[in-house]
Amino acid sequence: MSASVPVAGVDVGGTNIEVGLVGDDHEVLDRAKAPTPTDGPEAVLDTIASLVGDLDEEPLAVGVGIPGVVHDGAVLTVPNLEGWGDSFDLVGALGERLGGVPLALGNDANVGLLGEWVAGAAAGGRNVLGLWLGTGVGGGLILDGRPYTGSRGAAGEIGHVVVLEGGALCSCGRRGCVEAYAGRRMMASAAAAMHDAGRDTELFAIADDEGKPRPTSGVWARALDEGDALATELVDSAVDRIGVAVGSAVNLLDLDTVVVGGGLAEKLGQDLADRVAEAAGPWMLRPSPDLRFVVSELADDAGVVGAASLGRATLLGG
Amino acid sequence: MSASVPVAGVDVGGTNIEVGLVGDDHEVLDRAKAPTPTDGPEAVLDTIASLVGDLDEEPLAVGVGIPGVVHDGAVLTVPNLEGWGDSFDLVGALGERLGGVPLALGNDANVGLLGEWVAGAAAGGRNVLGLWLGTGVGGGLILDGRPYTGSRGAAGEIGHVVVLEGGALCSCGRRGCVEAYAGRRMMASAAAAMHDAGRDTELFAIADDEGKPRPTSGVWARALDEGDALATELVDSAVDRIGVAVGSAVNLLDLDTVVVGGGLAEKLGQDLADRVAEAAGPWMLRPSPDLRFVVSELADDAGVVGAASLGRATLLGG
Numbered sequence: 001m002s003a004s005v006p007v008a009g010v011d012v013g014g015t016n017i018e019v020g021l022v023g024d025d026h027e028v029l030d031r032a033k034a035p036t037p038t039d040g041p042e043a044v045l046d047t048i049a050s051l052v053g054d055l056d057e058e059p060l061a062v063g064v065g066i067p068g069v070v071h072d073g074a075v076l077t078v079p080n081l082e083g084w085g086d087s088f089d090l091v092g093a094l095g096e097r098l099g100g101v102p103l104a105l106g107n108d109a110n111v112g113l114l115g116e117w118v119a120g121a122a123a124g125g126r127n128v129l130g131l132w133l134g135t136g137v138g139g140g141l142i143l144d145g146r147p148y149t150g151s152r153g154a155a156g157e158i159g160h161v162v163v164l165e166g167g168a169l170c171s172c173g174r175r176g177c178v179e180a181y182a183g184r185r186m187m188a189s190a191a192a193a194m195h196d197a198g199r200d201t202e203l204f205a206i207a208d209d210e211g212k213p214r215p216t217s218g219v220w221a222r223a224l225d226e227g228d229a230l231a232t233e234l235v236d237s238a239v240d241r242i243g244v245a246v247g248s249a250v251n252l253l254d255l256d257t258v259v260v261g262g263g264l265a266e267k268l269g270q271d272l273a274d275r276v277a278e279a280a281g282p283w284m285l286r287p288s289p290d291l292r293f294v295v296s297e298l299a300d301d302a303g304v305v306g307a308a309s310l311g312r313a314t315l316l317g318g
Numbered sequence: 319m320s321a322s323v324p325v326a327g328v329d330v331g332g333t334n335i336e337v338g339l340v341g342d343d344h345e346v347l348d349r350a351k352a353p354t355p356t357d358g359p360e361a362v363l364d365t366i367a368s369l370v371g372d373l374d375e376e377p378l379a380v381g382v383g384i385p386g387v388v389h390d391g392a393v394l395t396v397p398n399l400e401g402w403g404d405s406f407d408l409v410g411a412l413g414e415r416l417g418g419v420p421l422a423l424g425n426d427a428n429v430g431l432l433g434e435w436v437a438g439a440a441a442g443g444r445n446v447l448g449l450w451l452g453t454g455v456g457g458g459l460i461l462d463g464r465p466y467t468g469s470r471g472a473a474g475e476i477g478h479v480v481v482l483e484g485g486a487l488c489s490c491g492r493r494g495c496v497e498a499y500a501g502r503r504m505m506a507s508a509a510a511a512m513h514d515a516g517r518d519t520e521l522f523a524i525a526d527d528e529g530k531p532r533p534t535s536g537v538w539a540r541a542l543d544e545g546d547a548l549a550t551e552l553v554d555s556a557v558d559r560i561g562v563a564v565g566s567a568v569n570l571l572d573l574d575t576v577v578v579g580g581g582l583a584e585k586l587g588q589d590l591a592d593r594v595a596e597a598a599g600p601w602m603l604r605p606s607p608d609l610r611f612v613v614s615e616l617a618d619d620a621g622v623v624g625a626a627s628l629g630r631a632t633l634l635g636g
Contacts, residue, residue: 069604077604126469127468127469139570141570141571143461143462143466144461144462144464144466146462148461148462148571149572150445150571150572150573150606151444151445151572151573151574151606151608151609152572152604152606152607152608153572154572154603154604154606155570155571155572156570156572157569157570157603157604158570160566160569160603161479161566161569161570162481162562162565162566162601163480163481163483164482164483164484165481165482165485165559165562166482167483172603174600174601174603241483244480244483247480248478248479248480248566249570251475251478251479252457252459252473252474252475252476252479252567252570252571253459253466253468253473253570254467254468254469254470254471254472254473255468255469256469282492283480283492285472285475285478285490285492286387286395286470286472286475288468288469288470288472289470290469290470291469
């Protein structure tokens with residue numbers, strides 16, 4: 001028997017930084033958490049170093065997932081964190097703070113899929129698409145049994161597959177992306193516009209009732225539960241558009257697994273994955289008989305577990 | 319100096335079977351060719367064996383590219399050849415005829431891209447999409463520096479990426495696929511319908527003049543050259559739709575190379591690749607600065623050279 005090798009996984013989110021001490025079998029042994037500083041990368045690194053220092057044991061390696069484009073250990077862009085410039089050598093700068101422990105860096109969507117792949121719903125998949133339904137629509141890929149990040153770390157953007165040329169305006173400035181229909185930001189803005197124009201909906205009343213400034217996944221789920229017609233229409237339309245994009249991805253990549261995750265998936269469970277499968281079905285040319293659609297299993301832990309797995313790979317020469 | 323190891327590459331097309339004896343540096347040393355039999359797989363295998371026997375030297379390995387879905391040495395479906403059933407053990411049956419020489423089998427679109435990758439326009443690419451504009455729109459992928467064929471050999475179908483949900487009817491029975499706008503079969507049928515409805519076009523007169531029963535790539539190229547308005551509109555629309563699909567593929571896969579090939583690419587050259595680049599540009603979220611669009615270089619030889627490369631890999635334990 002070999003002793004367990006604890007590795008730290010760091011999940012940098014727009015709101016919080018979560019750190020987990022993760023064991024050989026991907027179990028989370030200890031946790032630490034703090035709000036994400038909004039004054040740039042140095043403060044974020046200080047917080048990461050402090051959280052890692054708070055863990056029960058000193059990790060033998062550290063993996064970090066960050067909501068940006070990552071290539072060769074550097075962060076190229078971080079659209080959703082404040083105060084980050086265009087490119088930043090995160091591995092170098094964090095390595096100094098952590099005394100030279102082996103470090104790896106990945107994009108949060110890819111790292112989350114890695115978590116689901118090593119220890120969650122995507123386990124055993126060889127060609128996997130991860131589809132994360134949040135404020136936007138993110139994604140990640142495992143291809144030929146290996147994480148796939150593309151030429152400069154920007155692969156996996158299933159949310160910006162175009163399903164309707166000339167369709168709805170997306171937050172990226174283009175038209176017809178699946179995110180324009182299925183990202184929570186765009187869905188809330190469509191709901192608000194239709195509400196202003198006189199359509200009935202309980203979405204905003206439910207948000208108020210739950211003390212949320214805007215409809216969260218929980219608010220959408222409750223509105224669906226209460227039979228809110230507008231919320232139902234918008235979610236139906238989101239699932240339909242996701243089906244088209246996933247169908248196209250299956251035609252291009254002949255996948256064996258599609259994992260659906262993110263806030264709405266946590267609320268709706270396997271039912272949402274089944275609905276995506278049903279919506280994608282008509283668009284698929286020759287899907288593998290092994291193709292399965294599954295809901296994520298690790299929820300928030302996917303990021304920490306995936307990041308730790310990325311860190312662990314540095315110990316294997318990976 | 320080592321002696322050259324000649325390998326046969328077999329390109330099974332809807333009209334002809336072409337066989338090449340290919341040297342270490344991917345040069346075609348000898349050729350043989352015959353019409354593709356239309357009475358099923360056994361006749362096709364007899365023709366392949368006879369053509370391979372006609373070559374100047376006995377090959378040390380044989381690779382075969384075939385217009386069907388291929389997985390684990392078997393042909394699963396061959397939609398465009400007559401008399402083929404649902405699944406056929408081509409490697410086994412051809413191996414018997416060729417006396418046990420090492421054999422490999424691939425899909426024609428993937429094999430064509432392999433040719434362009436080992437010895438043509440895609441050389442040096444690590445993440446490559448091949449886009450073949452013919453009767454339909456085919457495709458192939460190289461990902462992370464390796465040919466990628468997916469879970470059951472069906473990957474690469476860029477022609478059945480949906481660009482316009484609810485759009486034009488495609489030959490696959492779905493709506494809005496890029497092939498519905500950019501496949502020659504569908505373009506000719508759109509041109510015929512508009513011609514019947516009174517639109518002027520020289521397309522069909524040119525086809526008659528060249529003795530073709532329908533507009534070939536050469537006929538389309540000549541119509542463009544002569545400023546035919548309808549042909550120009552249809553090609554413009556095809557390029558625009560291709561741009562959307564390629565943009566989506568770049569967002570999903572963060573490619574470094576897109577190779578445009580097939581009949582129309584041979585006629586129009588790099589100009590067509592440049593037009594595809596221009597059409598894809600607005601749809602790309604974060605393209606790699608290294609991304610390049612190139613026209614195929616090997617023309618018809620891509621299939622033979624790629625198939626030989628597939629065969630050669632069997633000698634390397636690949």
